[in-house]
Amino acid sequence: MKRTGKENKKELYAGKGVRASAAILLLALMAAGCSKQTEQPVESSKEVSIPIILTVDSSTGIRNEEKLINTFNRLYDGKWQADVEWIMETEEEYRQNLKRQNVTDTLPAVITDLRMLPSFYQMVIQDGRIEELSKYIEEDEEWKDMIEPSVLESYKEDDGSIYLGPISTAAFACSGIFWNEELFSQAGIEKFPETWEEFWDCCERLESAGITPLALHTEGTAWAPMLIATAEAASTQEGRDFMQQFYPESYQNASGLRIAETLQKLFQYTTEDAMYTDFDISYENFFSGQAAMIPNGYWMMDQIPEEWQDKVRFAAFPENKLISSPETFGWAIVSDYSEEVKEGAAALLKLRTKLNMEQREELFTGTSEEMIPAQADYIEVYKHNPELVPNYQVKWNSILQEETLGEILPDLASGKITPEEFTKKEDESIQQFLEEQ
Incomplete structure (x- = not known):
């Protein structure tokens, strides 16, 4: 959902709110020597x-x-x-x-x-x-x-x-994966993968066909790859419990390690410009046909160019999962x-x-004929009781999201640090966050 833009205008809001003016009492003299007559108050709001x-x-x-x-x-x-x-x-x-x-x-x-x-x-x-x-x-x-x-x-x-x-x-608060049906067909893939094993196999088959599997961006809080990694972590009961935790006390556990391993794996299947870029870049990579999948939410329906509406589809993450935090x-x-x-x-x-x-x-209450294919897909997914996984940004400390991830994710993606070292750095952000409170 992130978009590139320019600096915010620095304007102050002078006078917070406009208040109703006081009633005005008008007095008029009818004529010389006549008694004064008071008119009714007139309110001006x-x-x-x-x-x-x-x-x-x-x-x-x-x-x-x-x-x-x-x-x-x-x-x-x-x-x-x-x-x-x-x-x-x-x-x-x-x-x-x-x-x-x-x-x-x-x-x-x-x-x-x-x-x-x-x-x-x-x-x-x-x-x-x-x-x-x-x-x-x-x-x-x-x-x-x-x-x-x-x-x-x-x-x-x-x-x-x-x-x-x-x-x-x-x-309308849920995220899954938008996928290019035409590119999938070129790689001989008829439908979106239903399991995580099928998902990784899908990435391999796309790459073998000369097609980049994923359009990702990492600017800000690494939101796009983290959508996939946290959805995958929720495949186990331990992972589901972990995703419910507010301010986890440690990431050096099976779930934290699994997220790190998935993040590292994802960067094998994305574009070279995924690191340090915002949504505009991943959006362009997907809608120029350079990548076959992009993780995002319902709100992207309005951003699908008209000429792409017949070839773009929507799917839940494997195992019928959506990322959702309506709050x-x-x-x-x-x-x-x-x-x-x-x-x-x-x-x-x-x-x-x-x-x-x-x-x-x-x-x-509408019919699928009135919708673009991705929209009809989304409604169908939502009606079939998907498992809703919380958005990590509602749960994790701000130091990790806004500073640490941006510093350590490139090293994880390039192999300079291991998933174990990645989770250790995440834990260091917890200590820093607590010290600043």
């Missing part, structure tokens, strides 16, 4: 602005969440308006800017992607920087009924508090804005839940 920063997809030029913003501004015209600053940044750049904006007190009223930064998310909760949303959701029966119970549960903290406005369904899609409301702004922000979050629910209902 101004539209409340809700600052928010959203990204532009550099691959397609599409403004992310533009439908939501346009719908909200139309519905609440004259009362609330979402004041969007559209930026062309990678998601990693956006997340890092959240930290800067928090320090400089320039956060917009609504922030996204917060759950992708576990330690930062916990910090802003402890510092009282974001709103606890139970008062909005629990007291609004209509809003609460829109949210799948399992999704709502994933958003709750241990004490039951909620700090992120939930999406409605996990149906990573939650949006937060910054606490130090006015009540008028926060109420409008809550209305925006509720509308987002509603549109997500309507999207699911529309898509799941």
Whole structure:
């Protein structure tokens, strides 16, 4: 999901929110010598602005969440308006800017992607920087009924508090693998592999046919190869339990070693430019026909070029697994804005839940003839009870994700360090993280 872009504009939000003006009392004299007559007070209210920063997809030029913003501004015209600053940044750049904006007190009223930064998310909760949303959701029966119970549960903290406005369904929060049916056919492969043994055999057969199996990128948190490696780790009960752990105490165990070994193996089957590059590069490698598979989520459906829609398919990871953590899609409301702004922000979050629910209902009641093949594949996969594996970025410490992986993954891929040494370096990140808390 990561995209290359340019620096964020450094604008301060002056005056957080617009408040209703005071009532104006007009006095008029009817004529000389006549008694004074007081007119009724006239209230003049101004539209409340809700600052928010959203990204532009550099691959397609599409403004992310533009439908939501346009719908909200139309519905609440004259009362609330979402004041969007559209930026062309990678998601990693956006997340890092959240930290800067928090320090400089320039956060917009609504922030996204917060759950992708576990330690930062916990910090802003402890510092009282974001709103606890139970008062909005629990007291609004209509809003609460829109949210799948399992999704709502994933958003709750241990004490039951909620700090992120939930999406409605996990149906669009899942990642698997997009694959090129035409390239598979050239290698004599008729369908996507159903087991991990078949997956590695598929990679071998593609490579033997002169086709690069995987389009990967590693910039940021090595998200793309880690999708495959963590899905594979969940093949055992021990691995499934490991993927449920929040801030694992060690990676020097069977599951951590298995992830490292899979990561090392993946880089035998990808492009030469996979290291140190962002999604734009892997996207181009896949949609130029240079690679046969790319791991990503449902959100890439809108990024499939029209001329590629008939040849691109979607599949769950082998053993019918999807990576999914719906809480990573939650949006937060910054606490130090006015009540008028926060109420409008809550209305925006509720509308987002509603549109997500309507999207699911529309898509799941449609026919495959109305969809592109990859979309029809996705719906079919989701309907057949896939095992949902948590996204590692919700569980692992930020030092490991944002610093350590970028430093040690190239050495692992090139064979300069062993998988055992890789897990030892991961454990060192745990100690560093604890020391910085």
